[in-house]
Every structure is written in structure tokens, then in C-alpha cells.
């Protein structure tokens with residue numbers, strides 16, 4: 001026998017999109033239930049970047065100070081080491097916002113912070129270890145979900161179900177929404193290196209040489225590293241063994257030669273199958289997809305978390321009146337897609353451009369990499385570094401919170 005729950009909005013997925021939307025709806029006085037299939041937020045590395053536009057929303061919500069009390073690293077400027085030579089390419093310090101830097105905060109800290117703030121609100125319910133399995137449909141309209149937690153089964157009824165269940169969303173499939181794959185020619189390998197062997201500075205940085213790109217993120221006592229490889233190369237790389245892997249990393253970033261010895265098995269190296277995809281239609285009656293469930297992003301620019309959060313802010317604002325009235329019109333769902341599809345589309349186009357014109361040629365190159373003209377210009381003219389800062393730090397159509 002399933003336990004029956006009635007709620008004003010059921011959100012499947014307690015990632016950045018789902019937690020932010022749950023918090024904002026509850027703050028608006030709407031009864032909201034967030035389902036998260038895992039029992040905590042502390043899982044594998046899933047990205048750390050909290051962008052200036054997100055922190056501006058936190059500022060508008062009166063949460064920025066408390067957020068910044070959580071452990072994080074601030075990056076005001078970004079440099080790229082190309083064939084060992086540093087190029088200054090991004091400067092966030094002149095953005096017209098409260099926090100003029102990217103905060104690198106472990107995602108579980110951020111989600112835990114949002115959960116703590118949301119739990120202070122009486123009409124917010126977070127059900128951990130609870131997976132949304134199937135949609136409840138009545139005369140073609142989604143009216144809730146079946147969910148399970150261990151032995152327990154729940155029949156959750158709501159005027160709106162939001163799929164914030166990430167890039168492998170099962171609910172969007174259950175809703176019959178068509179996904180368009182845009183393709184991605186790269187994959188990313190994730191691993192950690194101890195920082196005590198490191199001889200350089202402590203900034204999170206990018207390194208590029210012919211045949212390889214490496215990003216290192218300062219996580220206190222270790223570097224969280226991302227090695228970008230051509231799609232389809234992973235099996236060959238694993239077959240070549242750990243010694244070849246270490247040499248590859250040390251060739252791209254020679255100062256990590258000592259640290260990379262700490263990788264003793266390729267089991268320590270995790271892979272991310274990079275996808276770029278987008279739903280043609282983000283909704284059907286009683287159902288809406290946001291965040292990665294609506295548009296999976298490439299890791300280029302580290303903007304996936306930011307876009308997911310911005311979707312949540314726009315959705316909370318646009319849905320408020322209908323959810324308070326207890327019925328969500330299809331025009332309202334359409335309005336959410338209309339508002340957020342354009343930023344997702346523009347960002348994905350820029351990422352695809354970077355895949356095709358910058359990353360792939362560099363990964364296939366045999367000789368020394370030459371800096372592209374725009375990299376030379378950014379390095380030579382400090383004012384120009386404000387442009388990529390705006391594109392990455394604020395993104396197209398940054399959302400704001402003007403309510404209570």
C-alpha cells in the first residue's frame with residue numbers, strides 16, 4: 001500500500017536545479033516536495049564552479065554572506081599555460097555584481113547549504129533516498145509521481161512535476177519528450193593529485209600542449225584534475241597503462257611530475273562521457289524539465305551548474321502565480337522554456353565552437369601549439385579580458401530575484 005502525499009509542486013532531483021527551485025518555491029509560500037534518490041549530497045566530483053551571476057542571486061536573496069562562510073576558493077583571474085607560457089585570458093574583477101570572482105565550492109557544500117536554508121521554511125519537504133520512478137498521468141495530464149525509498153512506496157500528487165533529475169533524466173523519457181543530441185568530440189578524465197608535491201602557485205589553472213589539455217582545481221590538500229581527451233580514446237589510454245598516463249600528465253604540466261606519481265592505478269581515474277543535448281520541448285501538461293534534464297552541457301566554461309540554477313530562478317518566478325492557484329497552464333510552462341531556451345542554446349553553440357575550433361585541433365596537433373589570435377589579444381590588452389569574464393561569469397540573460 002503506497003503512502004499518499006499531496007503537495008503543491010513535486011521536484012524530482014536534489015541537484016543544483018532542484019534544490020534551488022525547491023527553496024525558492026517554498027520561500028514564496030508554496031508547498032513543495034523535493035525527491036533525491038541518494039541519501040546525501042556527498043558523491044563523486046560533479047563540478048565546483050559557482051559563478052558571479054549565481055552569487056548575485058544569492059545576494060538578492062540575502063544569502064551571500066552565509067554562503068561564503070562555507071569552504072571555497074576564489075578565482076578573480078584566469079590564465080592559460082600554453083606550451084608552458086602563461087597567457088592572461090579572463091578578469092572577473094570589473095563585473096557589475098557583488099562577488100567579482102568565481103567561487104570554487106565543492107558541490108555537496110553548496111547543495112547542503114541550500115538544503116539547510118530550505119529546511120528553515122515550513123512548507124519545504126526534502127525526501128532523501130527517494131527516487132521518482134514513474135509519472136502519474138490522468139487524461140493525458142501529468143498529476144504526480146510514483147516514488148520509492150527502500151521498502152516504502154509513495155504516490156505523490158501535485159499540479160506540477162518538475163524533472164530536475166540531471167542529464168540521464170528518466171522522467172523526461174517517461175514524459176515522452178524528444179531529446180536532440182548535438183554531439184561532443186571530447187571526454188574528460190577526472191582524478192586527484194596531492195598538493196604537497198606541487199611547486200607552482202595555488203590558483204586553479206588550465207594547461208594546454210599539443211595532444212592534451214589539463215585543468216587543475218585547488219581543493220585544499222589536493223588538486224582536482226580534469227584531463228580532456230578525444231572521444232573514443234579512453235579505452236586505448238587505459239590499455240596503455242598507468243605509466244603512460246602519468247607521462248602524459250607530466251608532459252602537459254611538468255610541475256606535476258612528482259604529484260602524478262601518486263596515481264598508482266587507472267581505477268583512480270574516473271571518466272565523464274561529455275554530452276551536449278537539448279530537449280525540443282521542455283514541458284507537457286503538468287510537467288516541466290529544467291537544468292541538465294532539459295539541456296546537458298559540455299564542461300567547457302564550467303557553466304552547467306550556473307545554467308541549472310538560473311533555470312530554477314526563472315521557473316520559480318514564472319510559476320509562482322499558477323502554483324499558488326493550484327493549476328499550471330501550458331502557457332506558463334511554455335513561458336519558462338521561452339525564457340531559458342535561448343541562454344542554453346547560445347551557451348551550447350559557444351561550447352560546440354570551442355570543441356570544434358579549439359579543443360579538437362589542439363588534441364590532434366603533433367607540433368607545438370600556437371596561441372590563437374584572440375588568446376594573444378586577451379593577454380596583451382587587459383580591458384579585453386572583461387569580455388570573456390562577462391560571457392562566462394554572467395552568461396547570456398542572467399536571472400535576478402526581486403521578490404521577498
Ligand SMILES: Cc1cc2nc3c(=O)[nH]c(=O)nc-3n(C[C@H](O)[C@H](O)[C@H](O)COP(=O)(O)OP(=O)(O)OC[C@H]3O[C@@H](n4cnc5c(N)ncnc54)[C@H](O)[C@@H]3O)c2cc1C
Pocket residue numbers: 012013014015016017018035036037038045046047048049130131132133164165166167169170190272290291292293297299301302303304305306308
Ligand atoms: C564529473 C563532472 C564534472 C562537472 N564539472 C562541472 C563544473 O566544473 N562546473 C559546472 O558548472 N558544471 C559541471 N558539471 C556539470 C554540472 O554538474 C551539471 O550541469 C549540474 O549539476 C546540473 O544540475 P542539475 O540540478 O540540472 O542536475 P544534477 O546535478 O545532475 O542533479 C540531478 C539530481 O537528481 C537526482 N536524481 C536523478 N534521478 C532521480 C530520480 N529518478 N529521483 C530522484 N532523484 C533523482 C540525482 O541523484 C542528482 O542529485 C560537471 C558534471 C560532471 C558529471
